[in-house]
Amino acid sequence: MALVLNEEQQMLKESAKGFLAEHAPVAELRAQRDAGSESGYSNALWSQMVSMGWAAILVPEEYGGLAFGHVGMAQIIEESGRTLTASPLLSTAILGVTAINLAGSEAQKTELLGAIAGGELTIALAVDEKIHHDPMQTAMSAVAKGDGYVLNGEKRFVVDGSTADKLIVATRTAGSPGDMKGISLFLVDRTASGVSVQRTEMVDGRNAAIITFTDVEVTADAMLGEQDRGFRALSATLDAGNAHLAAELLGIAQESFDRTLQYMKERKQFGALIGSFQALQHRTAHWWSEVELCKSVVLKIMQSLDEGDVKSPALASIAKAKLCEVVELSTNEAIQIHGGIGMTDEYEIGFFIKRARPAQMLYGDYNYHANRFALISGY
Amino acid sequence: MSDIQVFRQETREWLETNCPQSMRSPVITGEGVCWGGRKWTFESEDQQLWMERMGAKGWTAPDWPTEYGGGGLDKAERKVLKEEMGRIRARSPLDSFGIWMIGPALLKFGSEELKQQHLPPIIRGEIRWCQGYSEPNAGSDLAGLQSKAVDMGDHFIANGQKVWTSYGDKADWMFCLLRTDPEAKKQMGISLMLFDMETPGVTPKPIKLISGSSPFCETFLDDVRVERDQVVGEVNQGWTIAKYLLTHEREMIGGMGLTGAGSKTLGMIAAETIGTTDGRLNDLFMRTDVAKWEIDAAAFAFTVERVTDQAKAGQGVGATSAMLKYYGTELNKRRFETLLKIGGSDDLVWEGEVSNNGWTARTLLRTKGNSIEGGTSEVQLNIIAKNILGLG
Numbered sequence: 001m002a003l004v005l006n007e008e009q010q011m012l013k014e015s016a017k018g019f020l021a022e023h024a025p026v027a028e029l030r031a032q033r034d035a036g037s038e039s040g041y042s043n044a045l046w047s048q049m050v051s052m053g054w055a056a057i058l059v060p061e062e063y064g065g066l067a068f069g070h071v072g073m074a075q076i077i078e079e080s081g082r083t084l085t086a087s088p089l090l091s092t093a094i095l096g097v098t099a100i101n102l103a104g105s106e107a108q109k110t111e112l113l114g115a116i117a118g119g120e121l122t123i124a125l126a127v128d129e130k131i132h133h134d135p136m137q138t139a140m141s142a143v144a145k146g147d148g149y150v151l152n153g154e155k156r157f158v159v160d161g162s163t164a165d166k167l168i169v170a171t172r173t174a175g176s177p178g179d180m181k182g183i184s185l186f187l188v189d190r191t192a193s194g195v196s197v198q199r200t201e202m203v204d205g206r207n208a209a210i211i212t213f214t215d216v217e218v219t220a221d222a223m224l225g226e227q228d229r230g231f232r233a234l235s236a237t238l239d240a241g242n243a244h245l246a247a248e249l250l251g252i253a254q255e256s257f258d259r260t261l262q263y264m265k266e267r268k269q270f271g272a273l274i275g276s277f278q279a280l281q282h283r284t285a286h287w288w289s290e291v292e293l294c295k296s297v298v299l300k301i302m303q304s305l306d307e308g309d310v311k312s313p314a315l316a317s318i319a320k321a322k323l324c325e326v327v328e329l330s331t332n333e334a335i336q337i338h339g340g341i342g343m344t345d346e347y348e349i350g351f352f353i354k355r356a357r358p359a360q361m362l363y364g365d366y367n368y369h370a371n372r373f374a375l376i377s378g379y
Numbered sequence: 380m381s382d383i384q385v386f387r388q389e390t391r392e393w394l395e396t397n398c399p400q401s402m403r404s405p406v407i408t409g410e411g412v413c414w415g416g417r418k419w420t421f422e423s424e425d426q427q428l429w430m431e432r433m434g435a436k437g438w439t440a441p442d443w444p445t446e447y448g449g450g451g452l453d454k455a456e457r458k459v460l461k462e463e464m465g466r467i468r469a470r471s472p473l474d475s476f477g478i479w480m481i482g483p484a485l486l487k488f489g490s491e492e493l494k495q496q497h498l499p500p501i502i503r504g505e506i507r508w509c510q511g512y513s514e515p516n517a518g519s520d521l522a523g524l525q526s527k528a529v530d531m532g533d534h535f536i537a538n539g540q541k542v543w544t545s546y547g548d549k550a551d552w553m554f555c556l557l558r559t560d561p562e563a564k565k566q567m568g569i570s571l572m573l574f575d576m577e578t579p580g581v582t583p584k585p586i587k588l589i590s591g592s593s594p595f596c597e598t599f600l601d602d603v604r605v606e607r608d609q610v611v612g613e614v615n616q617g618w619t620i621a622k623y624l625l626t627h628e629r630e631m632i633g634g635m636g637l638t639g640a641g642s643k644t645l646g647m648i649a650a651e652t653i654g655t656t657d658g659r660l661n662d663l664f665m666r667t668d669v670a671k672w673e674i675d676a677a678a679f680a681f682t683v684e685r686v687t688d689q690a691k692a693g694q695g696v697g698a699t700s701a702m703l704k705y706y707g708t709e710l711n712k713r714r715f716e717t718l719l720k721i722g723g724s725d726d727l728v729w730e731g732e733v734s735n736n737g738w739t740a741r742t743l744l745r746t747k748g749n750s751i752e753g754g755t756s757e758v759q760l761n762i763i764a765k766n767i768l769g770l771g
Contacts, residue, residue: 002692004685273771282757282760285760293678296678296681296682373670374673377644379666
């Protein structure tokens with residue numbers, strides 16, 4: 001398949017760009033933050049996104065979705081990286097949909113996917129238990145009791161965890177932390193008895209949560225997929241999540257580059273535009289080259305996900321790792337080249353680093369994914 | 380069956396009949412490459428046969444027009460030919476600066492007579508070309524070149540010195556940039572001329588490199604007669620053609636960042652040499668280096684793919700060849716630094732079986748030139764800043 005966007009994908013990108021610039025610019029993120037928004041995003045904006053079909057993009061047609069694919073979704077996510085738009089797209093429309101579609105029973109898919117597509121259901125993925133992402137280390141317990149299970153443990157860095165209707169929770173039903181086998185996924189209502197949610201406001205002005213499960217009783221049909229065999233679906237869900245985080249980081253890397261390039265053509269020092277200085281030109285040219293590489297890895301993983309290619313896990317890790325590296329360069333160079341004004345809260349360029357760092361760390365940073373890629377590659 | 384399916388079947392049959400068995404394996408580290416030309420000694424009868432058959436068919440230059448002996452293939456057919464050659468692991472029948480560089484320039488800028496004269500022998504591998512661009516005082520500042528050609532009416536007399544002439548001692552003809560108007564602004568007084576390396580006054584002398592090999596020459600020009608009809612394009616308009624050729628050269632060198640399909644990955648080499656425990660390389664710092672390189676190399680390979688596909692779709696930025704050249708050569712340098720570390724002290728042995736005669740070390744040394752030749756990395760960054768980013 002040619003590594004370019006087709007006409008429909010290009011059109012979706014353009015329409016997402018126009019919509020987000022008008023309805024959800026960086027100023028909107030500032031407003032959410034300053035108002036201390038409970039969800040970290042605007043419910044009105046989410047409703048508009050749902051009505052445009054964005055929540056349904058990854059949902060198969062037979063469950064009321066558009067089945068437009070990852071390449072299409074990535075265009076929206078990339079553009080929302082440029083505008084730093086907060087929304088439940090990642091947690092609900094990407095992670096939630098992927099996990100349910102991969103692991104869910106026919107009944108679960110029918111009930112839940114349609115509800116997500118229609119904007120009636122939001123999801124949060126509860127996977128991390130420690131300060132560094134490592135899903136195989138899942139320790140939270142789920143013990144069979146009667147015809148159901150009892151859940152005990154704690155999850156952290158649960159994006160949208162304080163507002164989502166349902167949680168997808170990774171638990172251990174067999175084996176020990178570090179074992180791939182023995183992990184099971186459950187769907188749990190956020191408001192269920194024994195679920196205690198502590199909202200944590202993050203660097204990017206968005207919300208995550210620390211969620212404690214104390215003797216939470218669920219029925220057997222709350223299980224997503226087979227007992228002890230949840231890791232495969234979890235891993236594939238995280239691949240999709242990381243691919244789209246890479247797309248968001250690509251938007252951030254490009255926007256911080258574009259804004260800085262523009263600034264270099266306006267800002268004068270020593271009687272000359274700072275863009276005329278070769279010391280900055282070479283850094284900027286190198287930076288641009290790195291961003292070009294990022295465009296390629298992101299498009300590659302999205303096409304791979306749409307084709308169900310077996311290389312997807314490796315490509316997801318390549319994409320996330322490369323984007324973590326380059327967005328770090330981008331956000332740091334952006335501030336350095338802007339100089340003092342880049343350090344102020346009033347100027348928007350500093351918002352990009354503050355969103356980039358949590359997005360980098362979420363579901364594994366550079367080190368995690370470089371390590372994972374090496375293991376997949378046999379070293 | 381569609382036309383292209385018919386073409387595929389015919390191509391497959393033709394290759395099956397005409398590609399000798401010994402030409403159906405990859406070229407290893409330069410051995411087995413065929414450069415052709417008057418001075419060429421074929422490694423085997425098969426090598427000669429393969430070059431001649433492909434040359435006669437025009438498939439050494441598959442996209443060139445048939446009227447000059449080229450293959451006349453369209454994009455889809457070229458892709459099929461490439462795939463079918465790949466299928467039987469057929470070697471390139473002919474590597475040639477004629478095909479890669481001066482040929483495309485002649486097709487675009489040359490007179491009908493020049494095309495008729497030079498293109499057919501290039502395609503058949505009979506004439507090997509070299510490039511006379513750089514001079515001792517004109518490296519990155521190529522337009523500052525001083526070797527001159529004085530107009531004598533029906534011919535020019537050229538004097539000066541060229542340097543970094545690739546395979547100058549093995550080539551038959553040179554395409555050469557010469558100053559024809561010393562008064563004009565430097566880019567405006569340059570002409571591109573062609574002459575036979577046997578012309579009296581042309582003296583190529585090999586330069587020994589830090590790698591021990593001598594792929595380059597310095598070439599002295601003492602009262603060399605160049606016929607007027609061997610000027611490509613107009614007199615004093617050579618710079619435009621030179622820039623066009625440099626773009627081709629950049630793309631060629633940038634491709635070095637790509638490791639060939641089927642060759643061992645850095646990770647595989649590291650794992651075999653250093654060993655693994657629980658699936659992890661035994662040297663964890665090395666493991667980080669290798670993984671970082673492989674991630675960058677994958678990203679670069681996808682970028683070459685994307686830029687190529689964009690060009691086919693009529694999208695994209697023309698000046699991206701500067702980025703590919705910059706990134707690809709820096710990547711290739713990093714690859715050999717990592718390979719040498721993996722190879723350890725054995726790979727420092729200059730001559731001997733243990734190091735395949737110092738192959739890694741010698742290649743590492745050779746790669747240092749990748750980011751200098753065809754425009755230094757710094758020149759590429761200037762091109763990106765100026766032409767793509769609009770920084771003045």
